[in-house]
Amino acid sequence: MIRRLVLWLDDRLGAASFARRALRKAFPDHWAFMLGEIALYCFVLLVLTGTFLTLFYTASGQDVTYSGPYAPLAGVRMSAAYASVLRLSFEVRAGLVMRQIHHWAALVFVAAIVVHLLRIFFTGAFRRPREINWFVGTGLLILGMLEGFTGYSLPDDLLSGTGIRIAYSVVLSIPLVGTWLAFLFFGGEFPTPIVIGRLLVLHIMLLPGLLFAAVGVHLAIVWHQKHTLFPGPGRTERMVVGSPLWPHYAMKSVGLALVVVAILALLGGLFQVNPVWLYGPYNPTTASAPAQPDWYIGWLEGILRLAPRGDIQLFGHLIPGIFIVGVLFPGAFFAGILLWPLIEHRITGDDAPHHLLNRVRDVPWRSGVGVGVLAFAVILTVAGSNDVLARFFGVPVEWITVGLRVALLVVPPVAGYLTYGICRDLNGGAPESARVGRWVRLRRSATGGFEEVEPDGPDRGAGTAERRGH
Amino acid sequence: MDGVRRQPRATGNASPGRPAANGHGRLVGTAFILSILASLALTAVYAVGGQPQLEGALLAVSLGTLGAGIILWARDLLIPEEISEEREPEPSPPGMRAAAETALQMGGRQLTRRTALSRLLIGALGALGLAALFPIRSLGPGPGRSLFHTQWSAGARVVDNEGHPVSVRDLEVGSVVTVFPEGFVGSPVSQVLLIRVEPGSLQLRPGRLAWAPDGVVAFSKICTHAGCPVGLYDASTHQLLCPCHQSTFDVLSGATPVFGPASRPLPQLPLEARADGVLRARADFQEPVGPGFWDRP
Ligand code: FES
Numbered sequence: 120m121i122r123r124l125v126l127w128l129d130d131r132l133g134a135a136s137f138a139r140r141a142l143r144k145a146f147p148d149h150w151a152f153m154l155g156e157i158a159l160y161c162f163v164l165l166v167l168t169g170t171f172l173t174l175f176y177t178a179s180g181q182d183v184t185y186s187g188p189y190a191p192l193a194g195v196r197m198s199a200a201y202a203s204v205l206r207l208s209f210e211v212r213a214g215l216v217m218r219q220i221h222h223w224a225a226l227v228f229v230a231a232i233v234v235h236l237l238r239i240f241f242t243g244a245f246r247r248p249r250e251i252n253w254f255v256g257t258g259l260l261i262l263g264m265l266e267g268f269t270g271y272s273l274p275d276d277l278l279s280g281t282g283i284r285i286a287y288s289v290v291l292s293i294p295l296v297g298t299w300l301a302f303l304f305f306g307g308e309f310p311t312p313i314v315i316g317r318l319l320v321l322h323i324m325l326l327p328g329l330l331f332a333a334v335g336v337h338l339a340i341v342w343h344q345k346h347t348l349f350p351g352p353g354r355t356e357r358m359v360v361g362s363p364l365w366p367h368y369a370m371k372s373v374g375l376a377l378v379v380v381a382i383l384a385l386l387g388g389l390f391q392v393n394p395v396w397l398y399g400p401y402n403p404t405t406a407s408a409p410a411q412p413d414w415y416i417g418w419l420e421g422i423l424r425l426a427p428r429g430d431i432q433l434f435g436h437l438i439p440g441i442f443i444v445g446v447l448f449p450g451a452f453f454a455g456i457l458l459w460p461l462i463e464h465r466i467t468g469d470d471a472p473h474h475l476l477n478r479v480r481d482v483p484w485r486s487g488v489g490v491g492v493l494a495f496a497v498i499l500t501v502a503g504s505n506d507v508l509a510r511f512f513g514v515p516v517e518w519i520t521v522g523l524r525v526a527l528l529v530v531p532p533v534a535g536y537l538t539y540g541i542c543r544d545l546n547g548g549a550p551e552s553a554r555v556g557r558w559v560r561l562r563r564s565a566t567g568g569f570e571e572v573e574p575d576g577p578d579r580g581a582g583t584a585e586r587r588g589h
Numbered sequence: 590m591d592g593v594r595r596q597p598r599a600t601g602n603a604s605p606g607r608p609a610a611n612g613h614g615r616l617v618g619t620a621f622i623l624s625i626l627a628s629l630a631l632t633a634v635y636a637v638g639g640q641p642q643l644e645g646a647l648l649a650v651s652l653g654t655l656g657a658g659i660i661l662w663a664r665d666l667l668i669p670e671e672i673s674e675e676r677e678p679e680p681s682p683p684g685m686r687a688a689a690e691t692a693l694q695m696g697g698r699q700l701t702r703r704t705a706l707s708r709l710l711i712g713a714l715g716a717l718g719l720a721a722l723f724p725i726r727s728l729g730p731g732p733g734r735s736l737f738h739t740q741w742s743a744g745a746r747v748v749d750n751e752g753h754p755v756s757v758r759d760l761e762v763g764s765v766v767t768v769f770p771e772g773f774v775g776s777p778v779s780q781v782l783l784i785r786v787e788p789g790s791l792q793l794r795p796g797r798l799a800w801a802p803d804g805v806v807a808f809s810k811i812c813t814h815a816g817c818p819v820g821l822y823d824a825s826t827h828q829l830l831c832p833c834h835q836s837t838f839d840v841l842s843g844a845t846p847v848f849g850p851a852s853r854p855l856p857q858l859p860l861e862a863r864a865d866g867v868l869r870a871r872a873d874f875q876e877p878v879g880p881g882f883w884d885r886p
Contacts, residue, residue: 145674212639220645248679281817285833288815288880298732298882306729308736309816310777345676360673367670370663377656381649388645403777404767404810406817408832423815423850424834430852430881439881440852441815472679506835516835517848 146368147346147361151242153375154235160376161228162334164383168221169270169323175211176273177203178319180312189396197400200275200315204395220387225270227383229263229415236260240459240489243477244347247470250460252340257457259333262326264415269322271413274393275315278410280401283318284309285423289445294438310403350475359474409506421502422448425524455492483542491535498527613665620658627651736885737877739809740779741858745770747783747807747868756866757803760785763824767810770870778878780810780818781858783868784840786827793843793857800859805868807858808844809878812836814851816880829855853881 245253429440509516788804817833836849844855859871
């Protein structure tokens with residue numbers, strides 16, 4: 120039966136030679152290579168659960184009076200959107216578990232992308248010829264965050280409404296065109312009843328479409344370029360080693376997908392997330408404290424909280440401080456990430472293609488930069504919860520803010536420099552000129568003379584990077 | 590099989606048929622049976638009315654055991670195999686590259702030879718693109734002057750959440766209440782905080798003391814940082830705190846920012862109290878309320 124189907128297909132597509140190569144494609148086994156897969160499976164699950172949720176969601180800011188079974192909100196006026204989320208949570212069978220799985224999957228989706236990105240960064244997997252996939256991957260991160268933010272906004276509860284409020288103010292702050300942009304997107308001055316419908320279009324059509332396209336390109340390029348490898352005995356730049364796609368890798372990957380979804384189901388079932396009924400409907404004249412966005416928005420919230428006053432008056436015009444920290448800063452941050460392969464190439468001048476990965480210690484200066492930027496982002500994320508921390512430690516929130524301002528300036532350089540030093544020590548602390556030689560000797564002893572070290576091996580690349588790094 | 594060679598791993602992994610493999614087989618089988626049972630239980634839970642925690646947990650067991658079974662199968666029951674595959678070189682072979690380049694150029698030259706036509710084509714595409722941009726204008730009204738005024742006007746009575754007029758008598762020193770212009774209860778742009786302090790303690794800008802009859806001051810409730818409603822008033826320090834990014838405003842000096850990211854004071858609404866004690870606005874705010882924007886003076 121299957122044989123007949125295969126023959127039928129090959130008669131029409133002539134795909135046997137492709138299939139034979141594809142089924143015997145080598146996939147390296149390393150846990151770090153699963154991070155991107157986890158993100159992928161989260162995405163699939165998000166599409167599935169999201170489709171279910173869409174069937175019950177009303178994207179409308181129209182005023183309604185709640186008459187459902189959740190007693191604390193009985194008789195409260197709210198938007199139809201918020202009411203539909205309450206209905207989904209309390210009246211639709213399996214609705215709440217779907218909603219919570221969807222939310223958990225979104226949190227893990229962005230987390231998996233970020234950790235995947237860090238893995239790629241610290242192992243140098245973005246170097247030639249993989250720059251394009253780094254660009255696409257950065258795009259996926261940005262799209263994922265936008266997708267998360269728009270989805271978070273849809274329930275129209277007090278927290279998410281406040282988030283939209285801040286987003287509106289950030290758009291409004293853009294010089295010259297800000298008011299126009301804000302009025303066009305929101306359909307007038309905040310708050311407008313139609314914006315929720317527009318956010319839904321972004322959330323379930325435009326952004327997922329872009330995500331699908333970018334994921335497709337990302338995977339196609341990985342497929343074509345083949346995986347990177349960690350250096351090791353018998354590993355060379357020209358060969359990729361691993362288990363075959365069929366059946367070994369396919370089974371492991373399907374198994375991983377199921378386990379990922381299982382964990383998300385467990386989280387969604389047992390761990391409450393975003394209980395919008397506790398926040399109440401959005402009301403533009405009240406705000407709750409403390410207010411927390413989803414974790415991946417925390418750093419943007421944090422910079423808004425830490426930045427000192429910074430309005431600029433210019434020729435009778437105003438450039439609000441939130442333009443600088445809410446638009447320019449994230450723009451520069453993402454530009455830095457996006458362009459990193461080109462920046463590093465500028466610094467090292469390394470033009471050779473690399474398929475063997477660096478270990479974190481191999482390029483101390485890059486690892487130092489990475490840890491520094493990571494520390495910076497982590498401190499900002501912490502700052503996004505400064506009111507929670509103040510409450511927790513029982514100190515005035517000003518103390519936390521001032522302390523974090525200092526930490527933001529001090530910790531990243533220190534952490535970066537320490538990382539640099541540790542990596543250098545792990546490499547033996549030898550003078551830089553001697554390191555290339557040391558490296559090659561070490562590798563030879565590790566391979567036991569089994570294979571020659573190629574001249575364009577990772578050691579040489581790292582050594583070059585090191586030399587030109589300062 | 591070009592470029593692909595088998596390299597049996599030199600580990601002591603069990604192969605099928607060995608007793609160890611049978612043990613693994615039993616494990617995998619058990620996992621699948623557990624998965625079946627969990628799925629059946631899941632259906633049952635749903636059928637009797639559903640329960641979020643159980644649904645999540647059962648779904649997790651059903652998928653988790655299925656996944657674990659498959660992974661164990663792949664790890665322990667398949668013949669371990671490590672293959673290596675040659676990478677294709679990234680730049681295409683030089684000949685191929687040149688040929689592709691030529692094909693591109695040959696085709697392009699056919700187009701560019703007709704200079705006038707190709708320019709017109711570009712023009713047509715550009716015009717089409719421009720025309721296609723115009724529907725964006727349908728998305729919303731232009732901002733106009735709408736950010737510069739609120740619904741407050743001269744003589745508008747100050748009402749509370751329920752629409753009741755507020756008079757000085759209703760307010761004790763140290764109290765704070767959110768108010769709106771009459772007829773616009775709940776208005777997001779016109780929301781105002783009414784605070785009563787000791788009249789002598791106010792240090793407002795010259796001329797503005799008259800805006801605060803009997804020590805009742807009115808400030809726009811919309812934070813000048815990013816527009817959150819400034820909700821928290823500490824009567825002992827006379828400070829207003831914005832819950833969003835903790836901008837703090839000193840009420841006595843005219844709601845000037847003393848901490849946090851907000852740069853501008855909360856705009857003050859000119860108030861007056863007529864003989865009946867009911868508070869009214871003398872006029873609209875003298876400056877735009879809320880977060881900053883380019884055209885703001
Ligand atoms: S909105 Fe008030 S401090 Fe940011």
